[in-house]
Amino acid sequence: xxxxxxxxxxxxxxxxxxxxxxxxxxxxxxxxxxxxxxxxxxxxxxxxxxxxxxxxxxxxxxxxxxxxxxxxxxxxxxxxxxxxxxxxxxxxxxxxxxxxxxxxxxxxxxxxxxxxxxxxxxxxxxxxxxxxxxxxxxxxxxxxxxxxxxxxxxxxxxxxxxxxxxxxxxxxxxxxxxxxxxxxxxxxxxxxxxxxxxxxxxxxxxxxxxxxxxxxxxxxxx
Numbered sequence: 001x002x003x004x005x006x007x008x009x010x011x012x013x014x015x016x017x018x019x020x021x022x023x024x025x026x027x028x029x030x031x032x033x034x035x036x037x038x039x040x041x042x043x044x045x046x047x048x049x050x051x052x053x054x055x056x057x058x059x060x061x062x063x064x065x066x067x068x069x070x071x072x073x074x075x076x077x078x079x080x081x082x083x084x085x086x087x088x089x090x091x092x093x094x095x096x097x098x099x100x101x102x103x104x105x106x107x108x109x110x111x112x113x114x115x116x117x118x119x120x121x122x123x124x125x126x127x128x129x130x131x132x133x134x135x136x137x138x139x140x141x142x143x144x145x146x147x148x149x150x151x152x153x154x155x156x157x158x159x160x161x162x163x164x165x166x167x168x169x170x171x172x173x174x175x176x177x178x179x180x181x182x183x184x185x186x187x188x189x190x191x192x193x194x195x196x197x198x199x200x201x202x203x204x205x206x207x208x209x210x211x212x213x214x215x216x217x218x219x220x221x222x
Contacts, residue, residue, distance in 0.1 A: 001192060001199050003159045005122065006138075007061070010197050011053040012155055012167045014138070015061050016121045021096065022061065023126060024054060025069035025140025026168035028103065030080045047083055054169065058093055065094045067119060069140045069166060070101025070128025085111045101128040101141060124164075136162040142183050143168040145175025146193045146202065147212065153177065157192040158184055158205070167194065178205055179212050 001008045007015040013024040029050060048055075058066065066088070073080045088095050097113040098104065107114060118127040123135055130139030144165050145153035153175035155167035163186065168175070176183040178191055184205045191202045202208050 001201075003157075003164070003190075003192075004161070005124070006159075006164055008157050008159070008192060008199065009057055009061070010194050010199050011057045012169045012171075012194065013054065013057055014157070014164065014166060015063055016124065016138075019121050020062075020064040021121055022058065022063040022066045023069055023121070023138060023166065024066065024169050025128070025166040026071045026101070026143060026170055026173055027051075027054075027068070028071055028074040028168070028170040028173050029084060030074045047087055050170075051087060055091055055093075058091070065096035067096050067121070067126060068098045069126050069138065070099050071103040071140065071168075072098055072101075074103055075105070081107065081110060099126055099128050130163070130165065136164075138164040138166065140166045140168065142176045143173050144178050144183060144191075146191060146208070147177050147179060154193045154195055156194060156202075159190045159192060160186060160188060163189070165189075179209050 005016055005018050007017055009015065013022055015022050095112040097115045097119055099115045099118050118125050125133060125135040125137050127137055127139045129141050130137055142165060144158050144167055145155050148154050155175060156178060157167060158165035158178065178184045187206065189205045191205050191208050193200050193202055
């Protein structure tokens with residue numbers, strides 16, 4: 001689904017078409033492994049399985065570079081960074097840099113550029129937290145999602161002319177409901193929900209909130 005200079009992909013990432021740069025955020029590699037060390041019963045998932053959608057999108061969309069908009073890892077460790085770098089190298093995926101997120105701590109000897117000040121793609125500024133500035137911004141961090149009554153949360157893009165909020169790539173990352181103004185405080189933002197390989201525009205966040213709150217009121221009356 002195209003929005004301005006961006007191709008929004010159902011695999012929870014976006015392609016900046018003028019620069020042929022794929023942007024992904026909030027991969028949180030190692031999340032399940034950390035939960036297992038806490039004696040939680042969670043599935044075992046290889047790195048290749050975790051990144052299968054990313055590899056599929058790279059092969060299909062054929063970008064020139066991959067830019068990571070923060071939280072590559074759940075917890076910064078050299079082992080995970082090396083494993084990701086090997087995964088990308090084996091697949092000839094060119095990683096142009098990592099805009100570090102709050103989970104990307106203790107990174108040392110990174111094989112690709114660390115971009116703490118963010119990165120420009122044309123007129124767009126790529127960051128993790130999405131601070132407003134003089135340029136349109138693309139970012140992650142908030143894990144935007146749409147609450148579906150009885151079915152949990154559906155990840156989504158949030159788009160405006162001067163802002164693109166990416167869904168978390170990790171399917172294990174908790175979603176931040178777009179019904180909450182702390183997640184989407186901007187009026188007029190378009191919400192585009194993801195369900196498998198389908199994408200559906202749900203209109204503005206204000207209209208969506210009205211629908212969700214109306215459903216809640218109806219449910220209470222019943």
